[in-house]
Each structure stands twice: as C-alpha cells, then as structure tokens.
Amino acid sequence: MELKQAFGTALKAHRLARKLTQEDFSDVSSRTYLSTLERGQKCPTLEKVVELASVLRVHPLTLIAESFLALEPGQTLEALLDIVQREAQQA
Numbered sequence: 001m002e003l004k005q006a007f008g009t010a011l012k013a014h015r016l017a018r019k020l021t022q023e024d025f026s027d028v029s030s031r032t033y034l035s036t037l038e039r040g041q042k043c044p045t046l047e048k049v050v051e052l053a054s055v056l057r058v059h060p061l062t063l064i065a066e067s068f069l070a071l072e073p074g075q076t077l078e079a080l081l082d083i084v085q086r087e088a089q090q091a
Contacts, residue, residue: 001071005040010066012038014056025055 015022022031028051036042044052053060069075
C-alpha cells in the first residue's frame, strides 16, 4: 500500500464513521477531488489535510497517524506516538 492510498483509507473511514457524505465537504473540497483522495489517486497538501480534518472534527495528526499505521500493520498507535514524542522533544 502506498501512502496516498493509506491516507485515502483513513479519510474515508472517518467520513463514514461520522456519517458524512462527500458533499458535506463542499466548503473545503469538491466531491470529485475528495473521491480521488479516498481512492488513493492523489495526495493532499498539508493545508488540505487541515481543512479535511476540520470537517471531520479531528486533529490533522489523527488522519496522518492512521495513514502511517495502515502502512505498517504491526505498528501500534502507542509505539508511533512514542516515536513522535521522542523526536519532537529532540527538535
């Protein structure tokens, strides 16, 4: 699985869990663009990730973290967050 496919999977899962339609994102994205993201055909900009997350009412890092968890099925959220926290403290 590629990163853009993993992001699309995370995006669609959150959208469906919140019972939102692709049209519900019309203030930040066209239905066509959202569909291409969900199918893993395009990779969004960081600004677009923030806009999509705002519609979903989640932190943008949630979508990004779930994307990377999909890339590494054996990885746990706790382990991923430990890595991020350790690296952020070193910056």
